[in-house]
Amino acid sequence: xxxxxxxxxxxxxxxxxxxxxxxxxxxxxxxxxxxxxxxxxxxxxxxxxxxxxxxxxxxxxxxxxxxxxxxxxxxxxxxxx
Amino acid sequence: xxxxxxxxxxxxxxxxxxxxxxxxxxxxxxxxxxxxxxxxxxxxxxxxxxxxxxxxxxxxxxxxxxxxxxxxxxxxxxxxxxxxxxxxxxxxxxxxxxxxxxxxxxxxxxxxxxxxxxxxxxxxxxxxxxxxxxxxxxxxxxxxxxxxxxxxxxxxxxxxxxxxxxxxxxxxxxxxxxxxxxxxxxxxxxxxxxxxxxxxxxxxxxxxxxxxxxxxxxxxxxxxxxxxxxxxxxxxxxxxxxxxxxxxxxxxxxxxxxxxxxxxxxxxxxxxxxxxxxxxxxxxxxxxxxxxxxxxxxxxxxxxxxxxxxxxxxxxxxxxxxxxxxxxxxxxxxxxxxxxxxxxxxxxxxxxxxxxxxxxxxxxxxxxxxxxxxxxxxxxxxxxxxxxxxxxxxxxxxxxxxxxxxxxxxxxx
Numbered sequence: 001x002x003x004x005x006x007x008x009x010x011x012x013x014x015x016x017x018x019x020x021x022x023x024x025x026x027x028x029x030x031x032x033x034x035x036x037x038x039x040x041x042x043x044x045x046x047x048x049x050x051x052x053x054x055x056x057x058x059x060x061x062x063x064x065x066x067x068x069x070x071x072x073x074x075x076x077x078x079x080x081x
Numbered sequence: 082x083x084x085x086x087x088x089x090x091x092x093x094x095x096x097x098x099x100x101x102x103x104x105x106x107x108x109x110x111x112x113x114x115x116x117x118x119x120x121x122x123x124x125x126x127x128x129x130x131x132x133x134x135x136x137x138x139x140x141x142x143x144x145x146x147x148x149x150x151x152x153x154x155x156x157x158x159x160x161x162x163x164x165x166x167x168x169x170x171x172x173x174x175x176x177x178x179x180x181x182x183x184x185x186x187x188x189x190x191x192x193x194x195x196x197x198x199x200x201x202x203x204x205x206x207x208x209x210x211x212x213x214x215x216x217x218x219x220x221x222x223x224x225x226x227x228x229x230x231x232x233x234x235x236x237x238x239x240x241x242x243x244x245x246x247x248x249x250x251x252x253x254x255x256x257x258x259x260x261x262x263x264x265x266x267x268x269x270x271x272x273x274x275x276x277x278x279x280x281x282x283x284x285x286x287x288x289x290x291x292x293x294x295x296x297x298x299x300x301x302x303x304x305x306x307x308x309x310x311x312x313x314x315x316x317x318x319x320x321x322x323x324x325x326x327x328x329x330x331x332x333x334x335x336x337x338x339x340x341x342x343x344x345x346x347x348x349x350x351x352x353x354x355x356x357x358x359x360x361x362x363x364x365x366x367x368x369x370x371x372x373x374x375x376x377x378x379x380x381x382x383x384x385x386x387x388x389x390x391x392x393x394x395x396x397x398x399x400x401x402x403x404x405x406x407x408x409x410x411x412x413x414x415x416x417x418x419x420x421x422x423x424x425x426x427x428x429x430x431x432x433x434x435x436x437x438x439x440x441x442x443x444x445x446x447x448x449x450x451x452x453x454x455x456x457x458x459x460x461x462x463x464x465x466x467x468x469x470x471x472x473x474x475x476x477x478x479x480x481x482x483x484x485x486x487x488x489x490x491x492x493x494x
Contacts, residue, residue, distance in 0.1 A: 020148040041212040048208055 001081055002054060007073045014049045018042050028070035036069075056080045087258045087339075088494060089435050090332040091171025091320030093163040093269075096429060097313050097420055100139030101166060105429075106436050108418065110465065112447045114297035115419050116311050119275075127277040131289045133296035134275055135313035135420025152213055153226055154191035155273035159316035159425075160223035161230055164267050168231065171320040172332060174265060182235035182263035183228045184253040185318070186246030186270040188424030188481070190220035193276055223271045223316075235263040241424075243481030244384075246270050247317065248427025248489055252341030254321045264326045269318030270428030283312065286351065288388060300421070301448035302385035302392050302414035303456045310386040313420030317429035336438045337492040339474065342367030346484030353391055353480060357398025363486035364402040364476060371474065371490040375406035378490070379468055380443045380475040382434040383458075385414035386421050395478060396456045410476070411466045412458045413437065414446035427479030427487060434477040434491045441468040441493075443475075 002010065012023035019042055032038045038046070047058050050072070056079045058066075066072045094101065097115025098108030108115070115135035124132050141158040142150060150158065164185075168174070194217040201209050216222060221239040228237035236257065240249040247270020254268030283289045290309040292299035300311040319338075327334055344366070346359035353360070368375060384395050399407050415433050422429050437443045443466040452460060468475075477489045 018148070018151070020146055044212040051208075 004073055004077055007054065007076050008069070010053055011050060011069065011072060014046050014053065017049070018045050026069055028068065028073065030069050031067055032069065050076060054080050085259050085261065086324035086337060087255050087321050088324050088327050088337050089319050089335045090322045090327050091167040092335065092432050092435065093165065093167030093170055094315065094317040094429060094432060095137055095139055095159050095162045096315040096317065096422070097135035097138055098418065100144070102317070102432055104138070106433070109415055109433065109444045112445065113418060114300070114447065115313065116296040116299055118296065123277055127281065129277060129280050130284045130291055131280055132293040133299065133311070135311050136275060137315045152217070154194040154217040154222055156187055156191055156271045157217070157223045157226045159273055159314070160185050160227055160269070160271035160318070163269060163271070163316035163318040164227045164230065167267060167318040167320050171322070174330060174332065176265050178232045178234040180235055180264040181231060181233040182254065182257050182266040183224045183231070183233045183237040184240065184250040184257065184266055184268040185224040185227055186240040186242070186250035186424055186428070187220055187223060188241070188243045188246050188272055189274045189279065191218035191222050192274050192279065194218040196276055196278060227267060231267060233267065242485035242487070243483050244421070244423050244426050245479040245481035245485040245487040246424035246427065247429065248431055248477065248479035248487040249343070249485070251319060251321070251338070251428060251431050251489065252343065252487065255338050255341055258321055258323050264323045266321045267318055268321050269316060270425040271316035272422055272424040273314050274423060275312065275314055280312065290387065298448050300387045300417050302383070302387040302417055302446060303453055303460050304449045305451045305453045307387045307389060307392065309388055310416065311420040313422040314425070315422050315429065316425050317432045319432055319435065334494050336435045337494050339373070339490040339492045340367050340370035342370060342488040344486045346486065348484055350484070351482045353394035355394055355397070357394050357401050359484065360395060360398035360478065360480060360486045361402035363488040364398065364478065367476060367488035367490045371492065373474055373490065375403045376409065377474045378403070378410050378476050379473050380437060381410050381412045382430045382437065382475065382477045383412050383414055384478045384480050386416055391480070392453070393455050395480070396458050400457060408459060410459065411443050412460045413444050414460065415444060417446040417448050427477070430477050430479065431489055434475050434489070437468065438473060438475050438491050438493050441473070442466070443468055
């Protein structure tokens with residue numbers, strides 16, 4: 001089981017891979033769309049890569065509730081494994 | 082109002098001979114071959130009868146970011162690299178985005194993405210298919226990406242006419258400027274089709290050379306020993322610009338893009354019409370539309386792919402179009418060095434024709450040990466040929482499966 005910090009850094013790597021953003025910019029309070037400028041297609045890729053990395057399933061309906069990086073980290077943390 | 086003239090003010094390419102048009106031209110003048118062995122794993126795994134191809138010389142990863150590489154099919158990567166360097170070569174002109182257009186042709190489009198994502202779907206399921214799969218595989222993926230990169234809003238077009246695509250797209254750019262729809266158009270062609278399926282498909286047509294023991298000697302247009310073309314890849318792009326616009330900003334002008342002639346064979350889906358009726362009509366039309374006579378054309382950059390049938394059909398078409406005047410036209414067969422870039426071929430050869438006119442040097446072909454006696458043309462081999470002083474004009478031919486014939490006329494300025 002990954003802890004919160006591991007999930008955050010894993011997610012930051014995925015975001016970096018997809019968008020080129022510096023991993024250190026991916027912080028808990030950042031909004032995917034407003035702060036990180038991630039569009040819906042990139043978000044889809046990030047979600048699928050996160051599912052694979054952390055062994056979770058993030059349903060499409062749930063994706064729109066993941067506004068901030070912190071939302072995604074907590075969803076993954078409570079649903080992993 | 083007099084007709085708007087179109088000139089060439091920038092050139093860019095990534096080809097089997099180099100990551101720039103300058104390196105490519107140097108390679109051509111040095112008589113280098115772009116043919117290289119294919120990865121042996123690929124040849125063995127798919128039992129390919131052809132073991133080599135003219136793959137690009139420079140890895141796009143040396144130029145593009147990781148994100149660009151991920152989000153663009155290789156065909157679009159090449160187009161973006163060539164377009165960027167063509168605009169730089171043109172002096173990065175300031176132009177109203179609404180007056181800047183794009184026309185990038187391709188023969189096969191995003192075939193790598195298409196087949197790779199099909200593999201992903203079959204092996205890993207629909208959720209693993211890349212969300213950008215469709216915009217990466219569509220044939221207009223290159224013109225769309227180049228338009229986005231340059232902020233070009235006058236229109237972004239994609240011509241698809243197999244191996245005539247690149248030439249046709251430059252014609253599209255030319256017509257856009259002539260019609261007053263744009264002042265500058267970034268125009269050319271791109272292809273990245275080195276997928277095993279493409280090798281297998283072309284091989285089944287008996288279209289590819291199988292000279293596996295000597296890849297660099299495989300592309301030999303007009304030679305009696307030719308046995309098919311050598312597949313190439315890459316992109317070539319020119320900056321076309323309205324003459325007064327170019328003069329007003331003090332741009333370097335390589336040459337004038339004088340006209341395009343086009344026709345269709347309606348004869349067979351792949352075989353050329355043997356007497357060259359359709360191809361000769363395109364050539365005649367191009368010369369007439371340029372306001373020139375046959376005697377004004379001193380050089381032809383031929384399509385000359387190195388297939389047994391195609392080379393003769395083109396030679397016949399040139400004779401049919403120009404008769405005795407063809408004796409005064411020296412013919413370059415640059416695919417002997419670059420290989421056949423399919424949908425980018427017409428664009429690359431368009432650029433090479435521009436450089437030939439600009440430098441007044443028509444390049445010699447390599448690998449012609451014995452000129453096929455059925456080829457009744459002044460084919461340049463051995464030494465490069467100097468083109469005359471004064472006003473000169475050259476013709477560039479491209480033909481594509483489907484019976485597409487495109488001829489361009491490039492003039493000195």
